[in-house]
Structure formats: C-alpha cells, structure tokens
Amino acid sequence: MADITPQKALEKVADWLTGESGFTIDESGAVVVDGNPPLELGLSADDGRIVITHVTTEEGAGAARADAVIAAFPDRGTTMHAVAAVDRAGVLITVTNHVYVDGLSRQTFMTALNELVAAVDTIGQTTVTETRVHEPVTTGAAENPKTDTAPETTTPTATAPTTGWNPTHRVPSAGMRAWAEPDPSQQPVTRLEPGVELVVAEQRGDWARVVGSNDWTGWIDARQLQEIGAASATTSATVNLGGIELRPLPLIGAAALLLAAFLPWVSGFTSVNSLDVALSFLWDLNAAGSPYLGWVIIGIAVIALALAVMKKPNPSLLRLMGLLAIAITAAFLVQMYRGITDSGGTFGDVFDFLGIAPWVSLGAGVVLIAGSKKSTLSG
Secondary structure, three states, rough: OOOOHHHHHHHHHHHHHHHHHHOOOOOOOOEEEOOOOOOEEEEEOOOOOOEEEEEEEEEEHHHHHHHHHHHHOOOOOOEEEEEEEEEEEEEEEEEEEEOOOOOHHHHHHHHHHHHHHHHHHHHHHOOOOOOOOOOOOOOOOOOOOOOOOOOOOOOOOOOOOOOOOOEEEEEOOOOOOEEEEOOOOOOEEEEEHHHHHEEEEEEEEEEEEEEEOOOOEEEEEHOOOOEEHHHHHHHOOOEOOOOOOOOOOHHHHHHHHHHHHEEEEEEOOOOOEEOOOOOHHHHHOOOOOEEEHHHHHHHHHHHHHHHHHHHOOOOOHHHHHHHHHHHHHHHHHHHHHHHHHHHOOOOHHHHHOOOHHHHHHHHHHHHHHHHHHHHHOOO
C-alpha cells in the first residue's frame, strides 16, 4: 500500500471501523469508542502514516498529575507518545499512536487503535506519586509533533465576547478540532465546543486561522464553520425532535410525493391515480398493466423520507430523487398532451383531464431539490 493516498487510507480505515463492534465515526470524522465514558479519537493521515490521537483535559489537575501521566508511558519500544501540558486550567493530555501506510492492514491498524485505547484507560487509573514542579505553558504555545513542546490549552469557550470583539463565525453543533498549523499530519491541539464564536483572521485554501474572545488562536477546517450572519438559514435546515434530526424541506417533499401517488393523475369522466397507470405509459401511449407508475412514485418518496431523517444525508441522492419526480411528471404530462391532441383535443382540454397529482408531484420534486441544498448546509 505504499502508493495509497492519505484520503484513501482514511477511507479504508473508516470501512474497517464500520465492521467493528464498539466503534463508530461521528460527523466530524472522529472515532468514538464505546464505553463509560466513551472515548473520542482523532484520525489524520499524511503520505507515510495514519495518526490516531486522543486529547483530554483534566480540569484542576497540576504538575504532579502531569508527571504521573508521563511516567506511565515507556520511553522505548513503542510508537505511542504522550504529552501532558500544565496551565491555569489544569492538565491537557495528548496521546498519539501511528501506523505506517507502507504495510497498512486491518490488523495493524486495529492493534494500534486498541493499544491507544488501553493506554488511555491506564492514564485514568494512574495515581499521583510525585510532586515535581512543571513550568506552566505560556499563552500562545502550540504543539509541534517534531518536539516535546506541549500544546496550548487555553481554548475559547461559549461565553460573552469582550468589548470591541466582533465574531464572524461560530463552531457547528458537532464541535470541531483545531491545529497549531494548517497541517493535517500534525496532532490536533484541542477540540472546540459547539457554539463557540470566532473571528477568521486568515485563510489558506480550506484552512482558516481563527481567534477567540480570549485571544486564543488556532487553525481549523474553514468549510465546517458557520457564518454568524447565515446562522439562521443553517439552523433552520434541521429540526431536532426527540433526538432525531429532521430536515423539514425534504420531509415535506417526501410526504407530498407520497400523497401524489394516491391523488388523481387523470380526472374527467373517470378518476385515475398513479397505481392505475402503467409505468410504460411514460413512453408508450397504448401501454397498460403492471408495473404501475405508482410504485415508482412511492419508492422515490420512501427514499426521500429516509434521507430526511438520516443523521448524515446524501444531498446528491436527495437531489436525484427530486429530479426523478420532476422528470417522471414531465414525461406523464407530455404523454397526456400527445394522447389528447392526437385524438382531436386542444391544449386546453389537457388541463381539463389532468388531476391534481401531477402538480403536487412537480412541487414535491422542487421542494426535494431545495431541501438537498439545505442538507448540504447542515450536513
């Protein structure tokens, strides 16, 4: 696997974790390990290795606790590394392990992952036995993976900003990781809490250097940030109902399309719904019998409904459902026009014979497409 790209390596790891019990991947790409409490592990990759990182803060702890954590790790014979940084808030503990991409396999990765989990559990059981004094980390220090310099632990919190500080962006509801430099191969220095307001001071491609109200600064993925001015549009894309994230527009579109399957598609002398219309009528005026158009309409509606309540929807698939609803309805309208005008009817007669369902179906398709854009904002 020497030629595998960092992105492909992470995708392969994600596939492996999907088949492992006790492990899930959250919306930010972090690995969540089941337990009490659950552990959150960061994943990053470069051309040579995959790095697994666990960062935790023990508020109120001091230098003795930092010494005990470092003493719990062997100096040789392991790829794991631990840093314990002391500041006014407590101790920030960063534990990393890595697997080289050359020779990467499911077994080697899971071994490294389980070793790190075991090490983190060991940290939790470590008792303080020494009282050596550490110099506190000064404000503005950031971790460099090539040295043992401890990372900055002062991170912004969701508190009122200081006078004269005007935030431009907000951390999304899933939270996000921050780095000392715009380099994903380095270890994240902290995790920002949901709702924290920030100022974007500099941007390089997809990276943004942000500043908090307490002058904390770090680099984050700019694509995940929410603009404060656009916060209302982003927030309105989802509604939380009993812990389930519902997307109103896709939900409305799916419900309307489902209703359209049972409403009249043809009216006049008789009323016909989509379950009475042959699917092949869309290209053959003389078609009759199964399969029926209604089952396709219902199938599209069910898929759209599932996407409306999924934790991580696929906007492209949702958009495709909307386009299919519009295309099917348009084909039906064309066939109705051909059939009536070929029989001597007029354009106005087409509207006399059309039921309400085609218009509901067209509207549902438009709503689904609009909902796919909202899902992109909130996803």
